[in-house]
């Protein structure tokens with residue numbers, strides 16, 4: 001038997017295999033080199049260990065995972081059931097259901113007062129599918145993409161998988177964990193092709209103000225770089241003004257999803273908005289990378305914009321805000337350093353310098369000894385990552401109070 005193995009991307013080696021040796025020895029099978037540079041998503045390991053402890057009968061307070069604890073709003077579930085009964089179980093067109101693209105276009109008109117041609121909107125398997133697609137569309141091998149450190153960890157890996165380089169900009173509280181023009185000037189390189197940001201951001205919950213976004217947009221234009229803004233936490237914001245990049249720039253790339261504000265993480269449905277001149281290439285990439293997003297999920301998502309659903313989601317947003325206020329105060333009282341206010345999402349990024357200089361060790365201890373699951377800063381980058389942890393307030397007030405009590409006990413002994 002002849003088996004092709006991936007090696008250097010330029011060369012395909014052929015190896016003689018003995019059929020009797022099957023399954024092949026580990027040493028004969030190799031991954032592509034680019035996979036060697038991919039870092040694990042540590043929060044999933046924390047979750048796995050937390051589940052193990054639960055299976056042993058321990059009560060764990062979950063503050064690690066970035067997904068709403070609320071189950072999907074009933075009108076959305078009902079819409080999926082109706083679609084199933086009607087037998088809508090086939091592929092949709094690659095770009096997504098036309099009625100969903102139109103509904104998203106209306107969302108931009110209503111919420112941001114911008115007119116977006118539905119043809120520029122593509123439905124993807126979550127924001128993840130959109131980010132992966134845009135990396136394929138925009139990032140050449142050997143190129144560089146600017147992004148903040150800390151930031152959502154998967155972005156670095158999408159870029160690495162393209163054989164390209166994430167160019168990390170260390171950001172701290174002095175710039176609200178978002179890049180300034182001075183930082184952008186300092187970190188841009190000759191091979192930089194784009195700038196990927198998020199507002200509100202994960203893990204800090206900070207936003208990019210309208211004025212900052214205008215400046216960053218102008219800077220990217222001047223340097224001829226594509227600008228991608230991940231707006232997945234729009235809707236879950238606690239400030240009055242949260243601009244979309246689409247208000248400022250027809251040439252911007254926007255990523256969004258039904259996962260967070262709409263509470264549909266498991267349905268795997270999101271969207272991207274691209275400049276008009278990329279429509280046909282993006283359509284082609286949708287066809288090739290995933291054929292289409294889940295049809296049932298797209299029918300379900302159509303109900304996400306109904307008045308009944310929005311009422312439920314707005315109540316949940318108010319709950320998240322209450323939780324944030326409680327946790328911010330309680331963690332500060334314990335001695336965590338919280339030097340910016342989380343303006344959106346459901347995270348608080350807190351300094352642990354009073355207790356430890358090793359966030360992974362700190363998180364391990366809090367989980368194993370006190371049953372509180374939180375995520376080490378090392379999941380989100382390198383910059384001061386050992387001094388920070390991320391709290392996700394994706395559990396109810398009762399659990400948050402229990403978590404705080406346990407953390408207070410644990411930290412008092414450090």
Ligand SMILES: Cc1ncc(COP(=O)(O)O)c(C=O)c1O
Nearest residue numbers: 066126127128152202257259270
């Ligand atoms: C900033 C950011 N972008 C994208 C994603 C991926 O979301 P989705 O579930 O829509 O793929 C996440 C998930 O946590 C996120 O925090």
